[in-house]
Amino acid sequence: MKEPLQLGDVIPVPAQVHPDPDADFTVTADTSLAIRGLRDPVEGIARRLVQALAERTGVRPRLAEDGDLALCLDETDAGLLRLGDEGYELVIAQHGVTLRAAAPAGLSAGAQTLAQLADRNGRLPGGRIVDRPRLPFRGAMLDLARHFFTVDEIKRYIDEIVVFKINHLHLHLTDDQGWRLEIPGWPRLTEVSGGAGTGVDGAGPGFLRAKEYADVVAYAAERFVTVVPEIDMPGHVHAAQVAYPELAGRDEPIAPRTDTEVGYSSLLAGCDVTYAFAEDVIREVARLTPGPFLHIGGDEAQATTRADYQTFLSRVLPLVGKYGKRVVGWHEMAAVDLPEAAVVQYWRIEPADDGVARAAARGSKVIMSPADRTYLDMKYDPDCRLGLEWAGMLDVERAYRWDPAERLPGVGEEALLGVEAPLWSETLRSMADAEFMTFPRLAATAEVGWSPRARRDWDSFRRRLASFGPRWTARGVAFHRASAIDWN
Ligand code: TNX
Structure with a gap:
């Protein structure tokens, strides 16, 4: 432009x-x-x-x-x-x-x-x-588990996302590879699973001490961004089990894993230590988080039986309420009966009935993050040097031309809390990589969430987007010069 x-x-x-x-x-x-x-x-x-x-x-x-x-x-x-x-x-x-x-x-x-x-x-x-915004929740997500980002890097990311009126930052703090938040009483979580070589393919160490996490949360809050912390359970917990084998019902050491498989680890729904652990973690995360939300993951629990998944959630959902937070979970969580206040984050690429419409009918709100439109870790095009492709290529136009109220039957405008663009970090090795995958696509998600539908127009968007080229260059943001945009 x-x-x-x-x-x-x-x-x-x-x-x-x-x-x-x-x-x-x-x-x-x-x-x-x-x-x-x-x-x-x-x-x-x-x-x-x-x-x-x-x-x-x-x-x-x-x-x-x-x-x-x-x-x-x-x-x-x-x-x-x-x-x-x-x-x-x-x-x-x-x-x-x-x-x-x-x-x-x-x-x-x-x-x-x-x-x-x-x-x-x-x-x-x-x-x-x-x-004024169309939807109250417009989010971005950083995955600190597969690749750790430092406090300064997270702050820099916040500085760039607020430009587009993004008002929530979801931090994916734990996964099979690493555990990135210090928890009192469970020091090995970060000593062992936040240590050297816990990123994907053995890349960099790192974790946030309570004070550092609080610093990020306060920095975000000053800029009207609410941090949504995620502790992923009952799956995606291998790093916790490496630190504490009793969480896997074992007493011999468990080898760490830094590959990118998913769906192989699970907490044990029938063991008391599971709930002692979950409560200690939820209490601490709630204590450190002034915002209303606490995300408990719940995705890809392929190593948990249906019955165990039910049992686990029936005991953990009330803990989130007990410590004063509103629970958020990936859409798999909608397989169980949820409290009305629960928020479901939908990521599927094909419409399928995961119970999300049923949860919405019972009063739950939905955050739309369909992977084929919002996943910032998908490649832009086949030549993209970073990213995955299981949800297809995601170019800027595709990230722009969709509507969250039309994504899933039974989940219309009234059921929407908002939209979020998650950045999973399996293929990322630096903040520059994160910026490359985020910009310009996050700007599209931001407009989908903020602007009235009738005001949205792809040709207008790509013209307006062009002016960010010099701005990002001046600020040292490593954005992707997508070929669909006539960059200034
Ligand atoms: C699926 S979608 C995951 C993550 C991966 C991501 C990679 C979802 C809730 N979980 O564990 O990092 O795909 O795209």
């Missing part, structure tokens, strides 16, 4: 855009930014907006008492309240720019819009945007 930018040249595309071509505003060295209403959460938003504008335009607005750019938090305005926590109104006029919202999350979302609209000369296209 070539400049000049039009009002509405934003990803995700805003709900309502009313351009006024005579009302452009230009950010200059004299521009100042003021905060009206509550200072505390808004100051961080203002500082990050100044930084983003400086990166974009080369001029850095000052923070001041009065300003031609104003951020207003107004918790009483009925019109703003109707837009919900993440909604905002942005007015760009010749004499100044006003961003208003009823909640800090809305100001933060609006600040992303504002930052995207500035061109290299500081020009902001005139008019008014009124915006």
Whole structure:
């Protein structure tokens, strides 16, 4: 997309855009930014907006008492309240720019819009945007188990996903290869299974200490991103069993595995140690996590009998509630009767009745992550040097052209909590690899989750996406230059 930018040249595309071509505003060295209403959460938003504008335009607005750019938090305005926590109104006029919202999350979302609209000369296209998300949950997932990412890398990832109004970061913390979160009373989980050679094919060690995890969660929260921690059970637990063979009913050592097979390990549904372990882990993860969700995995439990799966979940689901969290699980979990508050994450590529529609009819909400549309670990094309292909090739257009409300009979708009794009890390060896697989496809998922259906259009999207080329290059993001996009 070539400049000049039009009002509405934003990803995700805003709900309502009313351009006024005579009302452009230009950010200059004299521009100042003021905060009206509550200072505390808004100051961080203002500082990050100044930084983003400086990166974009080369001029850095000052923070001041009065300003031609104003951020207003107004918790009483009925019109703003109707837009919900993440909604905002942005007015760009010749004499100044006003961003208003009823909640800090809305100001933060609006600040992303504002930052995207500035061109290299500081020009902001005139008019008014009124915006709010279609779905409350727009997520990305990092798999720390197959390849560990450090605190700084996770923070960097957060910085890039918030640009697209992604508001949840799912951390897949445990799997057959590695265990990546310190748990009191179970030190060998991380000493052994977070140690050297526990990544896929023996790549790098790593785990998060409680303090480091809390640091990530706080960093995310400041940017209005909720961390969703996942402890995968009853399958995908080989690393836990290597650390504690009693979790496999054995007393001799168990050899670690760093291959990419799935579905071979299981906790023992009939053993007390299983539930002592699960409760210690859930208590600690809940304690460290201020957000409402705790993901217990539940996927690919091929080494668990149906009856044992039922038994296991009937004992573990209540533990999540006991420690104050709302349970999330992959769609296999819908095979059992779920509490109404449970959230089901659907990943299948072919529609099949896994009980998800039944769970939705009973009140559960669904996060849509169909692998053939959202899995960031799928190859873009056959020549892609990274990624898997079991769900097919996933190019940018395919990641864009689908609708979560039409994916599964019995799971319509009302049943949706949102969408998520998971990045499994079997083939990744660095943050640059993660960025390559994530961008630009995550931008497509973000628009699917945020923008009204009627506003979505592939040709418009690919034109808007083109302007991220120079931005990502300037920020050192190792994005994939997908050939479907005429990159600027
Ligand atoms: C399936 S889909 C998995 C993961 C793998 C991924 C690779 C799901 C819930 N589980 O264990 O990493 O495929 O694409």
